[in-house]
Amino acid sequence: MTPLIKFIDFNFSYLDSPTPILKNINLEIKEGEFVLLVGPSGCGKSTLLRCINGLIPHLYSGVYKGKVIVDGEQVSEKNISTLATKVGFVFQNPENQIFMFTVEKDIVFGLENIGVDKEEIGRRLEWALKILNIEHLRYRAPYELSDGQKQRVAIAGTLVMHPKILILDEPTSLLDPKTAYEFISTLKELNRSIGITIIVVEHRIDLLPKVADRMIVMDGGQIVFDGPFKDIIKEKNLHLYGVTVPPIISLQNTLSESGVNLPGYSLDVRSFSEMIKKEVFRND
Amino acid sequence: MFWIAEGLIYRRQDSVFHTIDPRIKLLISMMLFFLSLVSSTIVEFSIILVLIFFIGALSKTLKRMVRTFVFSLSFLAMIFVINILVGYDIMFSIIISLRFISVVSSTSIFFLTSSPDELELVMKSFYLPYDLIFAFVTAVRFVPVIMLDAIQILDSQRSRGLEIEKGNFIKRIKNYIPVLIPLIVQAIIRSEELAEAMESRAYGFSKKKTSYYSLHLRKRDYFAATVAICFMIVFIYAIYFLHI
Amino acid sequence: MIEVKQLYFKYPTMKDYVLKNINIKIELGQIVAIMGSNGSGKTTLIKHFNGLLKPNEGYVKVFGKDTQDESVAALSRKVGLVFQNPDHQIFSDTVWNEVTFALKNFGFEEEVIKKRVKWALEFFNLIQYKDTSPLLLSGGEKKRLCLASILAWDPDYIVLDEPTVGQDFLQKEKLREVIKMLITRNKTVIIVSHDIEFIWLLQPRIILLSNGEVVKDDVCANVFKDDASIDKCGVIKPQFVELFDHLAPLLPHPPLDVLEARSTFLKLMKKGG
Numbered sequence: 001m002t003p004l005i006k007f008i009d010f011n012f013s014y015l016d017s018p019t020p021i022l023k024n025i026n027l028e029i030k031e032g033e034f035v036l037l038v039g040p041s042g043c044g045k046s047t048l049l050r051c052i053n054g055l056i057p058h059l060y061s062g063v064y065k066g067k068v069i070v071d072g073e074q075v076s077e078k079n080i081s082t083l084a085t086k087v088g089f090v091f092q093n094p095e096n097q098i099f100m101f102t103v104e105k106d107i108v109f110g111l112e113n114i115g116v117d118k119e120e121i122g123r124r125l126e127w128a129l130k131i132l133n134i135e136h137l138r139y140r141a142p143y144e145l146s147d148g149q150k151q152r153v154a155i156a157g158t159l160v161m162h163p164k165i166l167i168l169d170e171p172t173s174l175l176d177p178k179t180a181y182e183f184i185s186t187l188k189e190l191n192r193s194i195g196i197t198i199i200v201v202e203h204r205i206d207l208l209p210k211v212a213d214r215m216i217v218m219d220g221g222q223i224v225f226d227g228p229f230k231d232i233i234k235e236k237n238l239h240l241y242g243v244t245v246p247p248i249i250s251l252q253n254t255l256s257e258s259g260v261n262l263p264g265y266s267l268d269v270r271s272f273s274e275m276i277k278k279e280v281f282r283n284d
Numbered sequence: 285m286f287w288i289a290e291g292l293i294y295r296r297q298d299s300v301f302h303t304i305d306p307r308i309k310l311l312i313s314m315m316l317f318f319l320s321l322v323s324s325t326i327v328e329f330s331i332i333l334v335l336i337f338f339i340g341a342l343s344k345t346l347k348r349m350v351r352t353f354v355f356s357l358s359f360l361a362m363i364f365v366i367n368i369l370v371g372y373d374i375m376f377s378i379i380i381s382l383r384f385i386s387v388v389s390s391t392s393i394f395f396l397t398s399s400p401d402e403l404e405l406v407m408k409s410f411y412l413p414y415d416l417i418f419a420f421v422t423a424v425r426f427v428p429v430i431m432l433d434a435i436q437i438l439d440s441q442r443s444r445g446l447e448i449e450k451g452n453f454i455k456r457i458k459n460y461i462p463v464l465i466p467l468i469v470q471a472i473i474r475s476e477e478l479a480e481a482m483e484s485r486a487y488g489f490s491k492k493k494t495s496y497y498s499l500h501l502r503k504r505d506y507f508a509a510t511v512a513i514c515f516m517i518v519f520i521y522a523i524y525f526l527h528i
Numbered sequence: 529m530i531e532v533k534q535l536y537f538k539y540p541t542m543k544d545y546v547l548k549n550i551n552i553k554i555e556l557g558q559i560v561a562i563m564g565s566n567g568s569g570k571t572t573l574i575k576h577f578n579g580l581l582k583p584n585e586g587y588v589k590v591f592g593k594d595t596q597d598e599s600v601a602a603l604s605r606k607v608g609l610v611f612q613n614p615d616h617q618i619f620s621d622t623v624w625n626e627v628t629f630a631l632k633n634f635g636f637e638e639e640v641i642k643k644r645v646k647w648a649l650e651f652f653n654l655i656q657y658k659d660t661s662p663l664l665l666s667g668g669e670k671k672r673l674c675l676a677s678i679l680a681w682d683p684d685y686i687v688l689d690e691p692t693v694g695q696d697f698l699q700k701e702k703l704r705e706v707i708k709m710l711i712t713r714n715k716t717v718i719i720v721s722h723d724i725e726f727i728w729l730l731q732p733r734i735i736l737l738s739n740g741e742v743v744k745d746d747v748c749a750n751v752f753k754d755d756a757s758i759d760k761c762g763v764i765k766p767q768f769v770e771l772f773d774h775l776a777p778l779l780p781h782p783p784l785d786v787l788e789a790r791s792t793f794l795k796l797m798k799k800g801g
Contacts (some may be wrong), residue, residue: 013620030761035544040696040698041666041667041668041694041695041696041699042666050480053484055480055483055484058483059479059480059483068327079489080483080484081486081487081488081489082484084483084484084485084486084489085486085601088484089480089481089482089484091477092480094476095429096474096477096478096481097477097478097481098426099418099421099422099425099478099481099482100401100421101399101400101401101421101425102401105401105496108483108496109487110485110486111494111496112493112494112495112496113485113486113489113493113496114489115484115489115491115492115493116494117494118494118495118496121494121496122496125496138540139296141296142425143428143429146566147461147566148569157485161485170694171782173694174566174693174721175566176514176564176565176566176722176762176763177722177724177762177763177764178565178759178762178763178764179565179566179762181764182630200377203694203695203696206725206767212558226479239697239698240698242696242697242698243696243697244696244697244700244725245697246725246767247725247766247767247785247786248766248768248771249768250786250791251786252788252792254471254476254786255790255793255794258790258794260793260794260797269767269770269771269774270770270774272771273771273774273775276773276778276793276796277774277775277778279797280778280796280797302620376769430754433616436611436613436616437616437617439575439580439611440609440611440616440617441619442580442601442604443578443580443600443604443608443609443611444604444617444629444630444633444677444678445601445604445605445629445633445634446601446629446633447600447633448601448602449764461619462617462619462629465619466615466617466618466619468614469615469618469619469663470615470616473615
């Protein structure tokens with residue numbers, strides 16, 4: 001299967017900065033993957049995301065070397081509006097991505113821009129409201145919404161474009177833990193039900209073990225780790241790349257460093273506890 | 285947290301008047317505005333003001349309407365006093381003050397009963413360029429957001445010992461610098477983020493932009509428009525030909 | 529001491545109270561975390577601590593003085609607030625001047641200002657930027673600068689609103705060190721945060737808010753035992769508390785950190801093996 005997103009020997013630097021922000025990126029992402037992208041602040045992860053939906057080079061210009069291919073077409077040769085139908089982008093601050101006075105009007109904003117006819121707009125609107133469970137918010141104004149609800153509205157506004165890829169740049173940083181947890185679960189639901197490819201930058205990794213398939217760690221404009229989530233999260237020095245490793249995973253790492261042979265590796269507390277119980281009681 | 289912007293924003297309410305087509309609401313508002321300009325006697329102003337208050341009551345916005353000119357009372361007093369001082373007689377000063385009240389409250393009819401969305405539709409129906417409409421819409425949309433920024437910035441600086449009301453005139457102006465600079469920086473950051481979000485949702489593609497919403501005149505709209513126009517004709521006829 | 533008694537508060541044009549019947553006392557030398565879902569009134573509450581907001585009913589007293597009778601500037605001298613977004617306060621031409629701003633407002637002597645600012649910038653590894661524009665700093669550096677600009681005047685209470693948002697692991701470790709250091713100097717640190725694992729490592733007293741009311745006010749360990757309350761406040765359990773719930777008879781108490789957990793488990797495994 002050909003990858004949905006492909007970076008080939010890609011380098012980029014902003015015009016006003018002498019140092020390259022992305023160095024020699026080679027990356028392939030397949031359709032339907034759920035990718036977690038992490039790294040310290042300033043490592044280039046936000047820039048990488050902006051190369052996928054064409055904000056770079058169309059809105060921000062700079063020195064652009066190599067190729068970025070999305071859904072078979074070169075990003076630099078497509079205009080940004082065409083890319084908007086392939087790549088949905090949800091930003092960190094929900095306030096700045098809702099333009100209209102009602103949820104409904106905001107959701108149809110993109111569709112009006114690309115000239116979808118009225119009946120189709122209606123259909124997609126109903127679908128998006130339903131799939132994100134925000135039908136009750138339909139006629140609300142942005143200032144009547146909580147931050148979590150705003151993020152859902154923002155997703156709806158991109159989903160109606162039927163993109164193949166959904167990119168989220170630190171979407172939960174303003175949400176309380178429970179809301180953040182529900183939000184991430186919604187993402188997983190979308191990933192499963194409509195098969196949309198998801199790339200998310202997220203500091204709260206404890207929310208993601210059961211959700212992400214793949215983990216990419218960046219530092220200094222380069223990819224330092226890339227692989228299945230369950231393998232990468234075991235890496236010893238992740239904290240040096242700014243990653244806050246969930247305690248349950250740190251614990252297993254330090255135990256295995258101390259010579260303990262655990263029968264398996266658990267990503268969440270429940271299965272770790274099961275494992276420990278079995279281990280301890282078997283030996284009793 | 286949006287308490288501060290309450291007075292600025294349209295509040296959703298249900299009334300017969302709210303459901304009228306926004307173009308007709310604009311027509312009624314403008315008509316009363318025009319009549320306020322041509323009127324010149326206490327009787328005429330009384331008729332106009334009664335009508336405005338009637339619409340206010342009908343649309344359940346009377347309280348807010350009254351609040352608007354309680355707010356402008358000092359301004360009103362100033363107009364009155366200046367007129368007296370300049371040498372006009374009391375009668376004339378009263379007329380000028382009444383004109384001020386009816387001009388202000390007639391425009392407020394439209395803004396108190398039409399949502400920004402409706403305003404956008406009205407602008408669209410006049411075939412204004414979409415860029416202009418969108419700029420207007422986002423500007424109105426972000427007024428409360430920027431107000432909140434301002435409050436937050438003021439709170440931050442007051443927490444660092446800034447006393448905005450302290451000092452002489454020059455010092456007071458200087459006191460605003462620590463508030464204004466972050467406010468401008470914040471506005472720039474917001475506008476950059478907005479630009480990104482707009483681009484990401486195909487803004488400007490617009491070769492064949494469609495519109496999901498459109499305005500349709502219904503029976504009651506024609507009725508309201510007819511009543512309004514008839515009233516205006518009768519009123520003007522009465523002023524100029526019957527000299528009431 | 530900060531003493532809040534029967535505090536009720538609502539914004540002028542709103543019908544409902546944002547804070548209802550709040551009663552808390554915060555002594556010196558404590559770490560206090562204020563947690564709760566978005567819109568539960570956390571930020572509104574901390575704005576009462578230095579008089580930015582004044583109660584409609586009840587009172588807030590800072591070192592015995594009612595906030596109604598004191599200016600925000602005078603109260604801020606004792607209670608330093610660091611808000612979430614650094615861009616809401618940064619305005620100076622240089623990093624150095626950003627930190628001197630408050631000290632000048634409080635009328636410190638020129639010599640003292642120099643000493644304090646130098647200390648604060650060195651402490652937060654920002655001294656090399658002293659002549660650059662603070663707007664050019666990275667997000668993490670800006671956050672550190674804001675903290676430096678408050679610690680420079682040495683307030684007794686330091687109130688931090690969401691200090692870990694957007695911070696990576698190393699920056700959070702640094703912040704934790706700063707908090708520990710402040711406690712050894714008998715300061716009180718009040719943190720509003722959603723970052724549960726960060727809070728767990730600090731083992732603070734936790735005040736849970738929901739809909740403007742205090743739901744729970746207790747030491748960290750007890751608060752996380754109260755499933756109903758934390759659920760009501762949009763909080764979830766730290767992983768080690770969840771671990772303890774699953775393995776209760778095997779563990780003496782929820783491990784405080786990874787090191788403690790490791791030694792507990794090593795013992796457990798040895799006993800088993």
